[in-house]
Amino acid sequence: MKTIRVMAVVAACLWWAPTAHGQARARAAREAAEMLFEQFGAKAGRSVPELTARIEGIAARYGDDAIVAMRKGGPSALGLVEAAGADGAKAVRVLAVHGEQGASRVLSRPTAMKQFLQYGDDAAAVLVRHPGVAEPLVERGGAQAVKALGAVDPRNGRRLAMLMDGELATAGHPELLGVVAKHGDTAVNFLWQNKGTLAGGGALAAFLADPEPYLSGARDIASVAGESVVKPVVGGVFTLLNVALGVGCVLLMAVIGLAYKHGPPKAESVQFLLSLFKK
Structure with a gap:
């Protein structure tokens, strides 16, 4: 008899638990529907019972956290989760x-949704944190752009986008984004403050190859830019001197050859040539 009573209690608990849970879910779904209607009116749905049933269905499919997501996501949340189809659980997580x-x-943005599905929760975070900036930058830089934007504040996110569309447009984007991903706001502040110097190319290449000395102040990026300008100029001067010496040698050999063949030039001829050069 004791065993029968224990079994009866267990059976009652097994029957009651899902029933109680279902009742609690239904109550939470109705409360969420009433809150949405109170805040957004007809934008939330046609009626509280209809909206309650939809929220309860979402919760049955994706778990009770979906009810919290509906409350936080506003009037469009339910439709967005339903439209996500097989990715509904991921949509609930974002909300x-x-x-x-x-x-x-x-x-609600097709490109942003595609990026979120491709790069995960970190992409959702940067898309929310950097509106108007993250979407085009992630489209160009992929996962590296997600990491870079995740390491900076909104102001430096805007700066980074402007730099990559402006002064540093010709830079190697993976390398640049990699430095920002590693050093965050410090790197973007440096790039922004020195964008004119870095736009030359040589200084930027030196910075991307080894950014730490420049970020710490151990090296001056302006000196690197100066070297990249002076070396080509000096090299050009030496090139002109080499050309001039080469031409002079050719002329000298020609004069020696003529003198050997025809004898030394007469004084009158030399004077005539010198008078031509003076003119």
Whole structure:
């Protein structure tokens, strides 16, 4: 009899637990629907019962955290999760973490949604943190751009985008983004403050090859830029001297050859040639 009573209690618990959980889920879904209707009116849905049923269905599919995501995501959240189809669980995660900004800056933008699905939660974070900047930069730089933007604040995110569209447009984007990903705001501040110097190319190459000495102040990027200008100029001067010497040698050999063949030039001829040069 004791065993039967224990089995009966266990059976009752097994029956009651999902029932109680279902009731709690339904109550939470209705509360979320009422809150959305109170805040957004008809934008949230046609009626509280209809919206409650949709939220409860999402929660049954993706877990009770989906109800929290619906509350945080605003009036468009439910439709965005439903539109995500097989990626609905990922959409719920974005809403749960980023709320309405996740809805407006990630889930409702096709390119941003594609980037999120390709590069994961870090991409969603930078798309929310750097609106208007992250999407085109990630499109160009991929995962490296996600890492770089994840390491900087919004102001330096805008600066980085402007640099890569302006003074540093010809730079090697993977190398540049890699330095920013590693050194964050410090790197972007340096690039921004020295963008005129770095635009020359040689100084930027030296910085990207070994950024630490320049970021720490141990080396001056202006001196590297000066070297990249002086060396070509000096090399050009020596090139002109070499050409002049070469031409002089050719002329001298020609004069010696003529003198050997025809004898030394007469004084009148030399004077005539000198008078031509004087003119």
